[in-house]
Structure formats: C-alpha cells, structure tokens
Amino acid sequence: MAPLIWLVTGTTSGIGRSLVEHIISRGDKVIASGRKVEERLGSLKSDSFALLELDISAGRREITTKVKEAWEIFGHIDILLNNAGVSAMKSAEEAEDDYIANMFQVNLFGQMHVTQAILPFMRAQGHGRIGFTSSSSAWTPLPFMSHYAASKAALSAYIESLHKELRPLGIDCVAFECGGFPTHLGQPRAEGDSTFGGGVDEGIKDYVPGFGKLVGMFMSDPMEFMPGDLSKVAPRIVDIMKREGVAAGRPWAVHIFFGSDAYNSTKQKLEEVFRLAEEWKDVAYSTDREEHSHLLNKQYAEAVSIL
Structure with missing residues (x-):
C-alpha cells in the first residue's frame, strides 16, 4: 500500500514528538x-518528513494559508492529528482574560481552525481521518483546572458532533481522552511566556489551602498520578488512525481513553452522573407537557448516538 500522509500539530515535544x-x-x-x-x-x-511552522493560536486566515501549504508538500493529506495543547492550574476567580483566552485559543479554537482549513480538501478527495488529543479532564475536571477542563470538554463535544457531520462524507473523527502522562503540557509554550502561570500564592488567600491540598496530592508521588507510558501512546494512535494493530477489526470509536486513570475516573464519573440523573428523574419529567409520553424520539436518539 502507498504510504499515508499525516499532518500533525504540536510536534516539538511530548506526544507529538514521539508520534x-x-x-x-x-x-x-x-x-x-x-x-x-x-x-x-x-x-x-528527510523525503518522508517535512516541517511546517504553524502557530495554532494565529488567526484563521493564517492557519488556512498554512494548511494549504501543508497539503501541497506531498500533494494530499490522509490524516490530520490535532495534538497541540496547553495546561495550567489557577483558581477560577483569579484567572485573567489573557489566561482564559489563550487556554481556549490553543486547546479549542486553534484545533477548530486547522480542521476547518483542511476539510474542503478532504471532502474533495472523498476520504480522511482526523484525530484530536483531548483529555479525560473533559469528563472529570479537577479543582483549579476549570478553564483547562472546560476547553477540553468543549473540544471533545465538538469532535463528537463533527464526527456525526463528516462520517457520511467518508471522514472519521476521534478524540483521544488522555489521562496522566509525563509530558511538558503544563509548562509555558515558549521561553518568556508567562501567560499560563498558575497558582494562588500571591492571590486570594482563601484558595491557598485547597490549592495546596491538590498540589500536595500530586507532589507526594507524581508517578502515581501519571500511569501513562509516553512510549506506548504513539503506537496506539497510529494503530487507531490506520485501523491496524489494536484497532484491526474494531468499529470506529469517537472517544478512546488512554491510561487506566482516564478509564477508571471517567467510569466513576459516568456512574455518578447516572445515579444523580435517576435520583432527580421525577423532577426532569415534571417539566414536560402533561400530554407528553416521556419517551425519547427515535430519530433524535439516533442523531445523538455515538455508536
């Protein structure tokens, strides 16, 4: 088979470099x-490896130009892997506008712009696969990471809806919901970049105990909270995007969890959500019109299904 052509963002370190x-x-x-x-x-x-200077926090027009340039390098692209991202810890009350805007620009809007830019080309060729490095924090947000979790939750929701739009066109999408891996995700994106500085040491003192408790939990044994092996992520992603190895014979999945912590924490969250939904089911039903059957419309159920 002819080699597949990949475009990968955020490749200078961590998962992207390994990938x-x-x-x-x-x-x-x-x-x-x-x-x-x-x-x-x-x-x-090399002949198989090209470089593209691309800052996904740039505006949509610049990103569109860059993606067109990428497409022309090898003549087409089969797989887009939106991998760029950033993380930081800060209390929700103390987060400044630049901090919030940059978090969403890198983790959400930049991914959207790259995807929008490549879709006309993939639609024209009639096939393509788009993967995104998301986070289990989308499902299980921690305190003092509200903006990171919100950006990833929005990203994962976007991916799921996008997949439903594109699969009739021969284009599949998947969110890789990553747990803890020893990467540089929480560090500044460039030397001198303090936008993503976190903490509450010089801020509102009421938050210091809670912040200290969370940081202390991670610092007590960091690797306990990062069970992921970075060397194993890239082979899994490539298997899944190529439908080989661990993905061979499996149906396409729009959400795939990486790490036992991602799986177990999300399982706990979903079980808790179901329990709460059941406890308040009567209240949910009480807001329906009197004549409604309380049954989910079959067409709507099919439209929201991820299977």
Whole structure:
C-alpha cells in the first residue's frame, strides 16, 4: 500500500514528538508542525518528513494559508492529528482574560481552525481521518483546572458532533481522552511566556489551602498520578488512525481513553452522573407537557448516538 500522509500539530515535544518519529518508522510520511519547528526538529528532515511552522493560536486566515501549504508538500493529506495543547492550574476567580483566552485559543479554537482549513480538501478527495488529543479532564475536571477542563470538554463535544457531520462524507473523527502522562503540557509554550502561570500564592488567600491540598496530592508521588507510558501512546494512535494493530477489526470509536486513570475516573464519573440523573428523574419529567409520553424520539436518539 502507498504510504499515508499525516499532518500533525504540536510536534516539538511530548506526544507529538514521539508520534512523528513513530509514523515514519511505520513507513508513512508526516508533515510536522509547531512553533520553532525548524529549530527543534530540523535534524529529522528527510523525503518522508517535512516541517511546517504553524502557530495554532494565529488567526484563521493564517492557519488556512498554512494548511494549504501543508497539503501541497506531498500533494494530499490522509490524516490530520490535532495534538497541540496547553495546561495550567489557577483558581477560577483569579484567572485573567489573557489566561482564559489563550487556554481556549490553543486547546479549542486553534484545533477548530486547522480542521476547518483542511476539510474542503478532504471532502474533495472523498476520504480522511482526523484525530484530536483531548483529555479525560473533559469528563472529570479537577479543582483549579476549570478553564483547562472546560476547553477540553468543549473540544471533545465538538469532535463528537463533527464526527456525526463528516462520517457520511467518508471522514472519521476521534478524540483521544488522555489521562496522566509525563509530558511538558503544563509548562509555558515558549521561553518568556508567562501567560499560563498558575497558582494562588500571591492571590486570594482563601484558595491557598485547597490549592495546596491538590498540589500536595500530586507532589507526594507524581508517578502515581501519571500511569501513562509516553512510549506506548504513539503506537496506539497510529494503530487507531490506520485501523491496524489494536484497532484491526474494531468499529470506529469517537472517544478512546488512554491510561487506566482516564478509564477508571471517567467510569466513576459516568456512574455518578447516572445515579444523580435517576435520583432527580421525577423532577426532569415534571417539566414536560402533561400530554407528553416521556419517551425519547427515535430519530433524535439516533442523531445523538455515538455508536
């Protein structure tokens, strides 16, 4: 089979760096994108490996131009992997506008812009696959990470709806809901970038005990809360996007969890949500019109299904 062509964002470290190296090892071609990508990955350039300077926090017009440039490198793109992201901890009350705007720009709006830019090309060729690195925090938000969790929850909801729109056109989407992995996700995106600084040490003192408790939990044994093995993520992603290995013979899934912590915490959350929904079911039904059957419309049920 001819090698597949990948465009991957956020490739200068962490999962993205590991991913592009594994893609090449599997015989495919990859366009690695990110900030200062030439400086950080220039030594890896080859006939199968191209670089694209791309800041996903740039405006939609610039991103559209960059994606067109990426498409022309190898003549087409089979797989887009939206991997860029950032994380930080800060109390919701103390978060400044720049902090919030940048969190959503990197984790949500940038992903949307890259996806919007590539869709006309994928629709024209009649096929494509789009993966996103999301987070189990979308399902299980922690205190002092409200904006990160909100950006990832919005991203995962976007992916699910997007998949339903695109699958009739031969384009599949998937959210990789990652748990704890030892990456540089919580660090500044570039030297001197203090936008994502977190904490409450010099802020509202009422939040210090809660913040300290959370940080203390993670600091007591950091690896206990990061069960993920970074070297195993890239092979799983490539298997899933290529429908090989662990994905062979399985139906496409729009949400896939990485890490036992992601699986177990989300399972707990869904069970708790169901329990609360049942406890308040009578209140939910009490707001219906008197003549309504309380049954879910079959067409609506099909439209919202992820299976």
